[in-house]
Amino acid sequence: MLRRYLRLFGVQLKASTLQALQYRVDFFTEGFTSLCWTFTALAPLFVVYGGRPEVEGWSFGQALLVVGWFTLLQGILEGAINPSLTGVVEHIRKGTLDFVLLKPADAQFLVSTQRFLPWRAFNVLTGVGLFFYAFSLLGHGPSPLGVLTSLVLLGTSTLLLYSLWILTVSAAFFVVRVDNLTYLFSSIFDFARWPSSVFKGVARGALTLVFTYVIPLALMTTFPAEAMLGRLPLTSLLGAVVGSLVFSWVARRVWIRSIGHYTSASS
Amino acid sequence: MSVRGVLRAMPTMLRVGFAESVAYRAEMFVWVLSTTMPLVNMVLWMAVAKHSPVGQYGQADFVSYFLATFAVRQLTSAWAAWIINWEVKQGTLAMRLLRPISPLWAYMFDNIAGFPLRLVVAVPVVVLSVVLVGADKAVPQHAWQWGLFLLAVLGGWAITFLANVAMGALSLFTDSSQKTMEVWMVLFFVCSGYMYPVELLPDGLRAVINWLPFRYQMGLPVELMTGAHDLPTALGLLARQWAWVLGMGTLALGIWKYGVRRFAAFGG
Numbered sequence: 001m002l003r004r005y006l007r008l009f010g011v012q013l014k015a016s017t018l019q020a021l022q023y024r025v026d027f028f029t030e031g032f033t034s035l036c037w038t039f040t041a042l043a044p045l046f047v048v049y050g051g052r053p054e055v056e057g058w059s060f061g062q063a064l065l066v067v068g069w070f071t072l073l074q075g076i077l078e079g080a081i082n083p084s085l086t087g088v089v090e091h092i093r094k095g096t097l098d099f100v101l102l103k104p105a106d107a108q109f110l111v112s113t114q115r116f117l118p119w120r121a122f123n124v125l126t127g128v129g130l131f132f133y134a135f136s137l138l139g140h141g142p143s144p145l146g147v148l149t150s151l152v153l154l155g156t157s158t159l160l161l162y163s164l165w166i167l168t169v170s171a172a173f174f175v176v177r178v179d180n181l182t183y184l185f186s187s188i189f190d191f192a193r194w195p196s197s198v199f200k201g202v203a204r205g206a207l208t209l210v211f212t213y214v215i216p217l218a219l220m221t222t223f224p225a226e227a228m229l230g231r232l233p234l235t236s237l238l239g240a241v242v243g244s245l246v247f248s249w250v251a252r253r254v255w256i257r258s259i260g261h262y263t264s265a266s267s
Numbered sequence: 268m269s270v271r272g273v274l275r276a277m278p279t280m281l282r283v284g285f286a287e288s289v290a291y292r293a294e295m296f297v298w299v300l301s302t303t304m305p306l307v308n309m310v311l312w313m314a315v316a317k318h319s320p321v322g323q324y325g326q327a328d329f330v331s332y333f334l335a336t337f338a339v340r341q342l343t344s345a346w347a348a349w350i351i352n353w354e355v356k357q358g359t360l361a362m363r364l365l366r367p368i369s370p371l372w373a374y375m376f377d378n379i380a381g382f383p384l385r386l387v388v389a390v391p392v393v394v395l396s397v398v399l400v401g402a403d404k405a406v407p408q409h410a411w412q413w414g415l416f417l418l419a420v421l422g423g424w425a426i427t428f429l430a431n432v433a434m435g436a437l438s439l440f441t442d443s444s445q446k447t448m449e450v451w452m453v454l455f456f457v458c459s460g461y462m463y464p465v466e467l468l469p470d471g472l473r474a475v476i477n478w479l480p481f482r483y484q485m486g487l488p489v490e491l492m493t494g495a496h497d498l499p500t501a502l503g504l505l506a507r508q509w510a511w512v513l514g515m516g517t518l519a520l521g522i523w524k525y526g527v528r529r530f531a532a533f534g535g
Contacts, residue, residue, distance in 0.1 A: 029446060036453040043457045044308060047467055048315050051322075056314050180294060183301040190307045198314035207310070 072127025284380025351435025460486025
């Protein structure tokens with residue numbers, strides 16, 4: 001069963017890659033725009049840290065790690081998650097989702113892997129570049145354990161991002177115009193740009209709670225950055241792993257219920 | 268099309284545009300929600316200014332600045348570039364060109380017609396700002412300040428809209444207009460005062476930004492709303508803003524006229 005799905009995944013990925021290889025120049029234009037957007041993410045930090053050494057316990061180099069994770073996850077979001085799921089919205093609108101549902105494989109798996117944009121993943125490289133820059137500023141490398149932990153958290157973050165997306169797309173079964181929901185989602189994700197402790201001063205810390213437990217943005221960027229710095233408590237790590245599994249389970253249930261709401265083109 | 272003809276068509280076009288904006292109000296609301304960037308930056312700067320002010324900005328100043336930014340963004344946004352791009356790709360622009368009124372008027376009225384609904388979003392945010400930091404920091408104090416603020420919002424909208432037309436018109440003869448838009452957006456984010464008050468930048472950078480159009484799209488109306496300038500400074504900046512409106516208008520019309528000629532050659 002698992003082998004069959006891995007093979008399917010390979011086939012889907014290959015199809016997308018072949019398509020991307022036809023537009024090789026895109027690699028450079030995407031790279032250029034990725035660097036431009038990264039600059040906009042960094043600009044406020046340069047202005048902030050121009051005047052003071054640290055904000056809420058984060059120095060410039062440490063805050064850079066958070067921006068690095070933000071950029072890296074943005075690459076995963078735009079390269080691997082977004083393209084497929086915007087396709088779902090299109091399917092629902094046109095009524096072609098029937099063809100997906102009829103195929104002898106899990107519908108969620110099929111729609112999640114239908115399209116990848118490899119060039120969009122340039123942000124992942126930019127993110128890694130930011131890590132190197134940040135650690136060169138900090139004057140020391142990450143501990144091996146820290147790297148290992150952050151890799152585990154990369155997995156949980158991706159899972160969280162994907163689950164949040166599945167929840168967003170499930171809404172498409174109830175309200176059909178969802179193409180701008182993608183923008184809405186990206187703009188909520190923008191809150192993950194800064195270390196989550198900067199939200200402490202707003203609404204008596206209510207925002208920090210929301211971004212940790214309701215919309216787990218802190219888990220995605222701040223936790224991995226802290227893990228790299230070797231200052232993430234073990235409980236938080238466990239919390240992230242358990243939390244992301246619970247979150248993906250919930251997303252899965254919601255997806256299955258929403259599919260039940262799908263009225264096909266013919267009925 | 269004479270000026271009289273445009274004036275005759277205007278009420279109808281505005282009515283249609285307004286009806287459309289009401290019909291798609293949910294969609295518009297989602298668009299509004301997706302401009303959370305000022306709020307994202309607001310919390311960052313509030314954390315920064317927690318113990319001591321940055322330049323002349325304390326925590327309350329940042330709150331009023333970014334809430335004003337959110338409101339001004341609603342009032343000065345334009346999306347003509349995307350519409351023109353899409354209509355060129357779909358070929359529906361040809362139908363618009365057959366009408367006895369320039370498509371540019373249609374895009375403009377469409378944009379203006381969404382204004383009342385955008386006010387519905389912007390006004391509560393301004394009210395919230397007044398509640399949080401007090402009227403003296405959130406809104407203009409004197410009649411002349413209100414006048415200049417409204418003039419600045421109008422100018423900011425005009426620059427944004429005309430830049431949109433210029434970039435949209437590029438799609439009539441190049442296929443890189445999407446990338447141009449993205450680069451413009453990046454520059455707008457960095458230079459316009461959308462992410463931080465321009466006043467906080469080092470002097471050399473600020474001098475450069477004062478010659479670019481971006482500050483006049485966003486920063487200037489926001490600064491006038493929060494009363495950051497005295498009369499001479501405000502008038503000087505407004506003069507520069509309207510110089511940009513003229514410059515951008517000339518550029519947009521030039522590209523548009525050239526592009527439509529090319530477009531007709533393709534379809535004809």
